[in-house]
Amino acid sequence: MKVLDLRCSNDHTFEGWFASEQDFVDQDHKSLVQCPVCADSKITKKLSAPRLNLSGQFTSHLSTTEAPATDTVHTVAQAWAAFSKKVLDNSEDVGQQFAEEVRRIHYGESKSRAIRGQTTVDEVHSLVDEGIEVMPLLLPESLKNPLH
Numbered sequence: 001m002k003v004l005d006l007r008c009s010n011d012h013t014f015e016g017w018f019a020s021e022q023d024f025v026d027q028d029h030k031s032l033v034q035c036p037v038c039a040d041s042k043i044t045k046k047l048s049a050p051r052l053n054l055s056g057q058f059t060s061h062l063s064t065t066e067a068p069a070t071d072t073v074h075t076v077a078q079a080w081a082a083f084s085k086k087v088l089d090n091s092e093d094v095g096q097q098f099a100e101e102v103r104r105i106h107y108g109e110s111k112s113r114a115i116r117g118q119t120t121v122d123e124v125h126s127l128v129d130e131g132i133e134v135m136p137l138l139l140p141e142s143l144k145n146p147l148h
């Protein structure tokens, strides 16, 4: 089993598991190797030291769950910051009323909209139990309230 560091033409980097290097070449030739981020099939192999893969992944299983290589951290952080900013720009801050308000919206007692705010882990578990979708929002330092 061979783990290859791959890169698409949009500069996304990811790993691919292949039976051999030739296996990658064959699959790449048939455009079977795609970027997990943008589905681009113009994939090039980054030069990397061979690594032993003991987890028995299937051929051409692609994964982005591995810790990103150093050169992708920058873009991941940027994407994260852009995403967080978008969430901030498009949601209403309800502060400590978050759990209460999200329930009102869920049960149609309040106008449907994107909100954000603070709540406890216990509340989040209750919300999830009630079938309400909540998502943790971890803000990059750059987007935290500049007054603090």
Ligand SMILES: [Zn+2]
Residues within 6 Å of the ligand: 008, 009, 010, 011, 012, 035, 036, 037, 038, 039, 040
């Ligand atoms: Zn890509």
